[in-house]
Amino acid sequence: MAVFARPRQALAIAGVLGLTLGVTACGTGSSDNSGGNNNADSAECAPYEKYQGHSGKKVSIYSSIRDIEADRLDQSWKEFEDCTGIDISHEGSGDFEAQLPVRADGGNAPDIAFIPQPGLLQRFAERGQIKAASADTKAMAEQNYPADWLKYSTVGGTFYGAPLGSNVKSFVWYSPKMFQEKGWTVPTTWEEMIKLSDTIADSGTKPWCAGIESGDATGWPATDWIEDVMLRTQTPEVYDQWTTHEIPFNDPRVVEAVDRAGTILKNEKYVNGGFGGVRSIATTAFQEGGIPITAGKCALHRQASFYANQWPENTKVAEDGDVFAFYFPAIDPSRGKPVLGGGEFVVAFADRPEVQAVQTYLASGEHANSRAKIGDWVSANNKLDLANVSNPIDKLSVEILQDDSSVFRFDGSDLMPAAVGAGTFWKGMVDWINGKDTASVLQGIESSWK
C-alpha cells in the first residue's frame, strides 16, 4: 500500500474495490524522469533561465502527434527539461479530438493540449475549461507569430495560446524530372497552370490526380481544394465571412469558387491520372492520391506539405529530385500570395506556474529551432532560422509562411463547427465528386449549419 500517497485515498480505493492490490509490482519507476537540473547553471542552460524555479514539477501534454514525430518532440524539449527540471510527459493519440472533450468534461484534462482545430479550441474556451495564456506567453507569441495566426486562438478577446507546428496546404506536387524531360515549366499564375494542364492533357496523360478517401474523414482533401480556390477567387475578408457563416454557405461567391475547382477536379480531360475517371477521386485513398506521379501517369497533385511523408521509400523530395511541390498559384498575383494552412495551438487546462513556463517556452524561438534541427518541422514562428530547416519542402513552407506578401488563412473546415467542417462539408464534397451539382451540394451544407 506504500504507493498510495495519502491514507484516505488508499482507504477509498481499498474500500470501494474491497481489495488491497499490489500495484507496486507494475513499476512506476519506468516514467521518463529526465534527471534533475544538475547542469542548470551551465552555459547551455542560459536561454532557459527565465523558466527555472519549477524543478521536480510535472507537466502532461496531450496531442494527436504520435510515432516518430512524437519522439522528435520529446527530443526537442529535452534540453529544456534538463535545465529547468520540469518533467514533460507527452501522450499522443489518434482519438485526440474525441478523447479530449471527454477528459476535460470528466475533470481529467491534461495540463497542456496541442489542438489543431480552432473550432475545438473555441468550444473549450466557451465552457471555461481552458485557461487564458499568461502575460509572458502572450508577449512571447505576439513577438514570434504573425497576427494572422494569433486570432485563431483568441476567443472573445482572450488569448489562449500560441501556435506550435504548422503546415502549408497551398502546394501542388509535381515531378521535377518529368517536367525537365518534357520541357514544362512550373506555373506561377493560375492561367499558366491551366495552360500547362491543357498541354499535358494533349500529350496523352491526364495532368491531375487526386484522392479524397480517408476512412471516416473521407472528403477532407476536397474541402482543402475548395478553400484554396476560395482564397484565390475572393478576398481574405470574404473567406473569413464564409468560415464564420456571416455569408451563407451557398453564397454565389462560394458557388463560383466551387465551380472553378470543378473545372479541374470534375474535368474528365484532367483527372484522374493513374486511377480512372472523376469518380475514382472519391474512392482513392488520400495517401495514394499523388503516387501516380512517381510512375509518370499523372503530373500534378494539390496536397499539403505533409504529403512529403507519403512518397514511397527512396523517393527524393527536392527541387532537383523525383518529386517536389510548387506554390498553388494565385489568380491575381497583385493581391498578394494567399496561403492556406493548418497547425496546432498550445492551450493549457491548468494555470500552475510550471505549465505556463512550458507554454511560454513552446512559443519561443528556442523551441522552434530546437525542434527544426531534429528534422521535418515547419512553423510560422518568425524566430525560426531557415538554416535549421533541413528538408527542402519544409524550407519552402517556412519561406512561404515568413514571406511578408503571404496572406495566411487557416483551413476553413477546422474553423467551422464540427458538424459542418468535419461532417456535411466532407460528405457534400464526396457527393459533388460523384456527380451532384454544385448548387444542391452547397444548399445541403448550408441547411446543416445552424
Place this chain on the structure above:
Amino acid sequence: MTTTTPPAAVGAQQNDGSTRASRVRKRLNSRTATVVAIVIAVVWTIPTFGLFISSFRPEAELKTTGWWTAFTDPQFTLKNYQDVLFGQSASSGQLANYFVNSLVITLPSVLFPLAFAALAAYALAWINFRGRDWLYIGIFALQIVPLQMALVPLLSFFSRGVSLGGITLMPAWNLDGAQNFAQVWFAHTCFALPFAVFLLHNFISQLPKDLMEAARVDGATHPKIFRTIVLPLVAPALAAFAIFQFLWVWNDLLVALIFAGGSEVTAPLTVRLAELAGTRGNEWQRLTAGAFVSIVVPLIVFLSLQRYFVRGLLAGSVKG
C-alpha cells in the same frame, strides 16, 4: 472442472427438448450442411488469412499490390514484426512492453466481476430477503445503459470525487502513473456486473432446491453452501463468463483510452496498436503485424476454453 456432472434438474430440462434438438442435429449433419459450413468458414477466414500473409510482406510490396500476389511473387520479411515488437521509436511499436499492461488490466477485470457476480447471484437466488426480485430486476435493467453514457460521469467520479450538498461522500482519487490501473479495473468491473449477475443468476437459480435444503439440514451456512456446493456446480458458467469478459477487456480500446490513458505505464496493447500507423496513417503496414501480435493471447484463451464458451452461449440462449 471437466468432471462436473450437470445437476439432475438441468439434465431433465435438456431432455424435454431432446426430440426437437435431435431433429435439428440430424439436419445439420447432412452433407450439404457440411459443405455450406465449410464454405462459410473459408469465406470468413479469407480476410484474416490475407492480413496474415500481408504481415510478412515488405512495406513497398504491401502498399502497391494485393496480398495474393505473394503467391506468384513471394517476397517475405519479418521487418513488420520487428518494428511492432521491438521498434526503435519510443512512441511506437515495442508492443512487447504493453503485453504486460494488457495482462495487468485484464486479469483483475475478469476476476473482480466474476467474484462479485457469483456472490450476488447466489444471494439473489437462494437468500430470501425483502425486495429481492426488485433488486434483481434493477440489476437486470442496468444492462440497458450503454457504457458510453457512463464514461464522463465515471471519470468525473474518479477525478473530482463525489459530493452531495457540500458534503464530500468520496474524495477524489488523484491517481498517478500505475495507480491508474485501479480506475480501469473499477470501470470494467462496473460495466460487466449487470450481465455477469444476470448470467450467473440464471445458472445458480436452476440448481435443485433439494440440494440446498439437504445442506441446510446438515447445518451448512450460506458461505459453506456457496463454497462447497454452488461453486463447483456452476464452474462451466463461471468459465463461460470469464471467457466473455476476457475477450471483451483484452480487445477493449475505449475504456482503456479514457481510464488508463496512453502513457507507457498503463496503456494496454489496443491503445498502442491504435497509434502504430503514425500521425497521418502512413505507416499502416505495421498494423498487419500488430494485429497478429495482439491476437495471440485471445486465441490461446479461446482455443483452450472453447468448450465452455459454447456452453456459455447455450446458457444465455436456452435459459435466458
